Amino acid sequence: MFHRESGVFKTSYGADMALYPLPIAKWTVVILALIFVVIVPLTVHEYYLSILNLIFIAIVGALGLNILVGYTGQISIGHGAFMSVGAYTAANLAVKLGLPFWLTLPAGGLMAALIGVIVGMPSLRIKGLYLAIATLAGQLIIEWTINHVPAISGGAQASIEVGRPNLFGFTFNTQGRLYFFLLFFAVVAIVATLNLVRSRIGRAFVAVRDQDIAAEIIGINIYRYKLLAFAISSFYAGVCGVLYTYYFGIANYEQFQLIVSIDYLAMIIIGGLGSVLGTIFGAIFVTLLPIVIRIFMENVGSLFFTTAEMANVISGLRLGVFGGLIIFFLIVEPEGLNRLWRNIRSYFRVWPFSY
Amino acid sequence: MSEDLEFAFALVLSGASIGLMYSLIALGFVLVYKATDAINFAQGEFVMLAGLIVVTALGFEAPLIAAVVVVVLAMIGFSFGLEKVVLRPLLGRPVVAVIMATIGVAAVLRGWGPLIFGIETRNLPLPIGDEPIAIGPASLPPIQVVGAAVALLFFVVFNWFFKKSRMGVAMRAVADNQQVAQAMGINVERYFALAWAMAGIVSALGGVVWGSMLGVDVQLALVGLKVFPVVILGGLDSIGGALVGGLIIGIVESLAAGYLDPYVGGGTKDFAPYVLMILVLMVRPYGIFGRRQIERV
Numbered sequence: 001m002f003h004r005e006s007g008v009f010k011t012s013y014g015a016d017m018a019l020y021p022l023p024i025a026k027w028t029v030v031i032l033a034l035i036f037v038v039i040v041p042l043t044v045h046e047y048y049l050s051i052l053n054l055i056f057i058a059i060v061g062a063l064g065l066n067i068l069v070g071y072t073g074q075i076s077i078g079h080g081a082f083m084s085v086g087a088y089t090a091a092n093l094a095v096k097l098g099l100p101f102w103l104t105l106p107a108g109g110l111m112a113a114l115i116g117v118i119v120g121m122p123s124l125r126i127k128g129l130y131l132a133i134a135t136l137a138g139q140l141i142i143e144w145t146i147n148h149v150p151a152i153s154g155g156a157q158a159s160i161e162v163g164r165p166n167l168f169g170f171t172f173n174t175q176g177r178l179y180f181f182l183l184f185f186a187v188v189a190i191v192a193t194l195n196l197v198r199s200r201i202g203r204a205f206v207a208v209r210d211q212d213i214a215a216e217i218i219g220i221n222i223y224r225y226k227l228l229a230f231a232i233s234s235f236y237a238g239v240c241g242v243l244y245t246y247y248f249g250i251a252n253y254e255q256f257q258l259i260v261s262i263d264y265l266a267m268i269i270i271g272g273l274g275s276v277l278g279t280i281f282g283a284i285f286v287t288l289l290p291i292v293i294r295i296f297m298e299n300v301g302s303l304f305f306t307t308a309e310m311a312n313v314i315s316g317l318r319l320g321v322f323g324g325l326i327i328f329f330l331i332v333e334p335e336g337l338n339r340l341w342r343n344i345r346s347y348f349r350v351w352p353f354s355y
Numbered sequence: 356m357s358e359d360l361e362f363a364f365a366l367v368l369s370g371a372s373i374g375l376m377y378s379l380i381a382l383g384f385v386l387v388y389k390a391t392d393a394i395n396f397a398q399g400e401f402v403m404l405a406g407l408i409v410v411t412a413l414g415f416e417a418p419l420i421a422a423v424v425v426v427v428l429a430m431i432g433f434s435f436g437l438e439k440v441v442l443r444p445l446l447g448r449p450v451v452a453v454i455m456a457t458i459g460v461a462a463v464l465r466g467w468g469p470l471i472f473g474i475e476t477r478n479l480p481l482p483i484g485d486e487p488i489a490i491g492p493a494s495l496p497p498i499q500v501v502g503a504a505v506a507l508l509f510f511v512v513f514n515w516f517f518k519k520s521r522m523g524v525a526m527r528a529v530a531d532n533q534q535v536a537q538a539m540g541i542n543v544e545r546y547f548a549l550a551w552a553m554a555g556i557v558s559a560l561g562g563v564v565w566g567s568m569l570g571v572d573v574q575l576a577l578v579g580l581k582v583f584p585v586v587i588l589g590g591l592d593s594i595g596g597a598l599v600g601g602l603i604i605g606i607v608e609s610l611a612a613g614y615l616d617p618y619v620g621g622g623t624k625d626f627a628p629y630v631l632m633i634l635v636l637m638v639r640p641y642g643i644f645g646r647r648q649i650e651r652v
Contacts, residue, residue: 069451073449073451075451075454075455077458121637122633122636122637122640125636125637125640126636126640128449128450128451128454129394129450129454129591130587130636130640132394132396132451132454133583133587133632133636134633134636136580136583137583137584137629137632137633137636138633140580140625140626140629141626141629141630141633144622144625144626147622148619148622148626262458262462265455265458266459266462269455309474312469312474313470315466316465316466316467316469316470316474317466317470318466319462319463319465319466320462320463320465320466320467320470321466322459322462322466323458323459323460323461323462323463323464323465323466324459324463325459326455326456326458326459326462327441327456327459327460327463330445330452330455330456330459331441331444331445331456334448334452
């Protein structure tokens with residue numbers, strides 16, 4: 001990640017696809033691990049840890065969406081709803097059956113994957129615009145169902161309270177402890193995605209995205225891989241929803257509305273479609289943006305607005321800035337922050353002899 | 356007429372008038388899609404913006420006619436500019452990019468609209484009174500009658516425009532085949548802009564009638580979500596389809612609300628159209644009147 005090669009001398013496909021392009025890359029990973037596992041939790045204040053926690057959750061969901069949109073080229077405006085499926089499945093299992101998180105988490109993911117496949121079914125017949133509309137309908141129908149079926153939503157205000165995750169008697173009940181809980185899943189999601197996209201399945205996804213007819217001709221079963229993409233992607237979304245539930249201690253459909261689907265689309269567009277590193281950048285960017293806007297408005301905006309107006313102003317600004325960034329990146333830099341990062345890197349790789 | 360039949364008649368009538376108002380908004384979507392192949396996920400936000408502009412103009416003591424003229428001009432200008440700034444650079448890019456860009460536009464409008472024009476819900480009074488108008492055994496609020504009339508008027512005008520006027524014929528040519536149209540000396544870019552401007556006009560009027568019915572605030576944009584069932588059902592590129600689709604969706608919605616709501620505790624209105632749409636997507640994705648050519652794998 002941060003190392004400099006003296007040149008690119010790859011002679012086999014294996015070398016080209018390797019996770020560690022050079023031996024030194026392993027050391028970067030070790031250093032990163034040290035920073036995140038030892039240094040950050042010891043030195044960083046709880047408030048900033050809570051922001052990091054939100055970023056970790058966002059990374060999981062955004063990676064899932066990027067597998068679908070960035071790698072497979074299908075579109076989904078229903079990921080918020082898939083998250084809510086995972087969240088409510090886990091919350092119901094945890095509260096009604098008293099199951100621990102290591103059972104509810106995969107259960108939530110699998111349920112979301114099932115629903116995701118059902119919503120993704122139309123992708124077998126249609127694509128592009130029609131698929132966008134079908135997933136939009138999926139989002140609205142799932143939202144409505146959760147809201148109107150008390151058996152799922154737990155009745156009052158359609159929200160279920162859930163206890164903190166507990167492992168062998170150890171409860172993750174502070175931001176510092178949740179940090180390790182969420183860091184673990186974020187790392188698992190990142191490594192799983194990195195390996196998925198360079199495997200046979202991942203390459204099939206890319207083939208379907210780039211030229212579906214050609215992909216079919218070389219023997220890729222498009223239908224299978226499209227549904228698989230929907231399943232994997234909504235599994236991630238479901239897990240992300242479960243993590244939100246455990247993090248906030250409550251499953252609430254308001255956390256998973258249409259606007260959330262758009263937030264996540266914003267993450268992968270701003271970060272970079274079809275790139276794991278870009279997804280991480282996007283998740284960081286989109287999570288930090290509202291916080292920065294809030295801090296900015298609390299300091300500068302309080303000169304112009306009353307406290308009562310502030311909440312509306314901040315939420316409006318947030319949405320407006322998001323929309324603007326989506327448009328900006330689509331027009332100016334379709335490859336997102338990831339491309340900017342690569343440009344910076346390749347500049348420093350040959351620095352100071354840039355010619 | 357028996358009690359049951361009267362109830363059904365009232366539901367159908369009310370559904371049909373609401374449906375016509377849906378088709379008015381859907382018309383804006385269809386016009387853009389037909390001519391430019393661009394998908395406008397911000398159609399509801401266009402309507403919201405128009406509503407906000409009207410109430411703001413009325414807030415400055417402008418007479419209603421002046422406010423309507425202002426909003427039509429403003430919406431033409433806005434959609435014209437939008438086409439130039441956002442959609443033009445995305446020409447030739449994958450359809451997903453265009454979809455996301457219009458979603459971005461929707462977010463921008465939803466975010467900045469209330470900040471600029473005010474957050475609180477405002478009424479948009481039209482000088483038509485509140486007395487329900489009796490039609491047969493049922494009655495309709497006057498705003499629904501006006502809305503339906505405006506929608507029908509637009510359909511007549513656009514029908515004439517596309518069939519008879521020189522510009523309309525040119526626009527159909529552009530929609531049919533851009534390259535050939537260009538070879539025939541049609542300025543394709545100009546007609547793209549024209550299509551967006553027409554969508555702006557339709558949205559402006561949509562904003563007036565819907566704003567007057569629901570009150571003007573951010574929630575007005577949610578009307579746009581109903582556009583999708585309408586256009587999918589009617590066919591994405593068919594103006595008549597928008598009309599028929601709107602009628603069907605309006606009636607289905609109204610019947611669902613009338614007959615199913617007592618059993619499930621309300622809200623079927625926001626549910627039934629999407630279920631119907633999913634069914635249509637599975638069975639006949641190009642809709643009732645749409646061109647049979649659909650991109651498939």
